[in-house]
Amino acid sequence: MILDTKNNNIIPKLTNILDSGFNLGEKVCIVAPGLNGKNHYNEIPDDFSIIAVNKAILINEVNPDWWVIAHTDNTWFNLPDKKFSGIRVYRDKIVPSITKTALEMSKDKVYYFDLEKEPLQEKVVFPVQGCIRYGASVSALSVQIALNVGVREILLCGVDMSGNQYWDNSENEDPNVLHLHGETWDSVKRFNPLLQYMRNKLNIKISTLSTSKLDIPFYTKES
Secondary structure: OEEEOOOOEEEOOOEEHHHOOOOOOOEEEEEOOEHHHOOOHHHOOOOOEEEEEHHHHHOOOOOOOEEEEOOOOOOOOHHHHHHOOOEEEEEHHHHHHOOHHHHHHHOOOEEEEOOOOOOOOOOOOOOOOOOOOOOOOHHHHHHHHHHHOOOOEEEEEOOOOOOOEEOOOOEOOOOOOHHHOOOOOOOHHHHHHHHHHHHHOOOOEEEEOOOOOOOOOEOOOOO
16 A cells, blocks of 8 residues: 555555456456446346446446446445445546545455557557557447457447436536537547457457447347
């Protein structure tokens, strides 16, 4: 532990998830809190591990193995923070906000990830092996994490990339991203090149259970 003298908090000394040697298995479903996912949770195959993205940790029908956390300042956060005991992966800049309760609940299963200085781009695809690039939503961060821990097939659910409404009919409360949300999110133009690079160059299978603005096929057992 190290002391954050500015905020008088104890900051845990965590392991970078990319250096952890952790293996999530070859198949993972990334569940985001988008409205379109709510009728598809029961379609997640049993042999897929599950990553919940931000508020998706509150979806009752989903039992995630990992929780990828990019924000801790939302009104909904305290409830799952006190209850989730699985693997947590925090974005580097919010590590100082990790609570004592979180450390007690998840114990040695708390990790973080750093972000590269160069973000995802619209036309130029930078390598994502061994690093995580920002610029295309928390789901895109989770996709990169999955790639870097050895996953070979990625299934998306609730990654709508459209609108501002969650599966429970609530709305995103972050004023910093509302102007980027609309019928099609601004970040789609950076997320799609990442997905095409992973599918075509790295031979990663990527598909979706629910309707999405991303340019990927719907999941079938043969996909």
